[in-house]
Amino acid sequence: MSSKRSPRRKRSPLGSPRTLLALIVGVAIVVAALLAVLSQFGGPQGGSASGKDLGELYSGIPQDGTTLGEGGAPVTIYLYEDFQCPVCGQFSRQTLPEVVDRDVRSGGVKVVSEPVNVIGPDSVPAAKAALAAGEQDRYWQYAQLLFEHQGGENSGYVTDEFLKSQAEKTPGLDVGEWGSDLKGSSVTRQLQASQAKAQLAGVQGTPTLIFSGPGGQTELVGFYDYDRISRAIAQVD
C-alpha cells in the first residue's frame, strides 16, 4: 500500500457541505422574508408615492364630490384625467401631493377632478368607481389608490375585484354604500357631464389642467413638476 496520501479537501468549519447548504438556504429564506416584510412598510396601506399616508394627505381638507379644497378658494384647477392614463398616474403620485400640501390645504387653491375616458372601455368603470366614492366625499382618497395601483393601459386590470379592493383600502369609505352608488345612475350622469365639459373645453389629452382665477385662465397638458404648477397658479391668482 502506498503511503502517499491524497490531498484532502479543506472542510468547512461549519461542518459537512450538506449542513452548510442547509444553513445557506435557511439564511436566504430569512433574508428574503425580511425584505418582503420591510417592503410592506412602504406599501399602499402605509403611504402613497409622496411618502404620505392617504388619510394624512387629505385630512382636514374639505371634499365635495370631486372637488378638493375650500369652496371659496380664489384659484381652481380643473383636472381632466383618465384613471388608466400613466401620465395622469405620474402626476397624481408625484406632483399632486405637493399641490395639496402647499396650496390646497392653505385654502388658496381648490382642485376639481373631471374623470374622462380617453384610453379605453376600462376607464369607464374606474371613473364610476371613483365617482361612487365621491358620493361619500372620499373621491380623492379612492382616486389616489387607483393611481397607486394603476396597471397597463387596457390590460384588463380594472376588474370588479380590483375596484372593490381599492374601496376596501379607502379610509372611511362605507364599501356597501359605495357598491350601491356604483350601480346607481348618478355616477353615470356625472361621468357624462365630465365628458361633455372636456369636449367643451377642447381637451385633447390627459392630464389637462385648466387653471382659473382672478388673474385669468391658463392650461397645461401632460406631466409637470410642482414648480411649473406653482407658476401657473401664480399666473392666474
Place this chain on the structure above:
Amino acid sequence: MKGRERGPRIVLGALAAVGLLISGYLTWVHYAGVAPECVGGSGGCETVQASSYATILGVPVAALGLVGYSGLLLSAFLRGGDGAYLGLLVALVGTLFSAYLTYLELFVIHAVCEWCVASATVMVAALIGAAARIWRLGEEGRAMEQ
C-alpha cells in the same frame, strides 16, 4: 482542479455584469426622477417604479439589486468554496425576493416592468449557475478523496 468551476464562474460574472447594468439603470432612473424606458411603451415600468413598493425603508429596491449583483460579481472572482457558497447565498436571496416582487407586480401593483422581469430572469440564471458551481466543487472534492 480549479478549471472545473471556471465555466460557472465566468457565467456568474457575466450575469452579475448584466444585473449591475439593469439595477444601475433603474437606480439612476429613481434618483434622476425620470420615467424608465419601458419596452412597448406600456407604462408598466413607470407604474412599478412609482409604486410605494419601489423602496424599502427609503432605499430604492434597484439599489438593493446593485448590492446583490455586486455580491454576485465578488463571488465570481473568489475561487473555491468561499466564492461558491457566497454566490449561492446571494443568488438564492435574489431569486426568492425577485419571486416576491414579481408577485407584487402581477397581483398587487397590476403592472409589469420589463426591467424587473429581466433582472428576475438573470437572478434565476445566476441561481442555476451557482448551483452548478457547487455541484462541480463537490465533484472535485469527491475526485480528490478517491
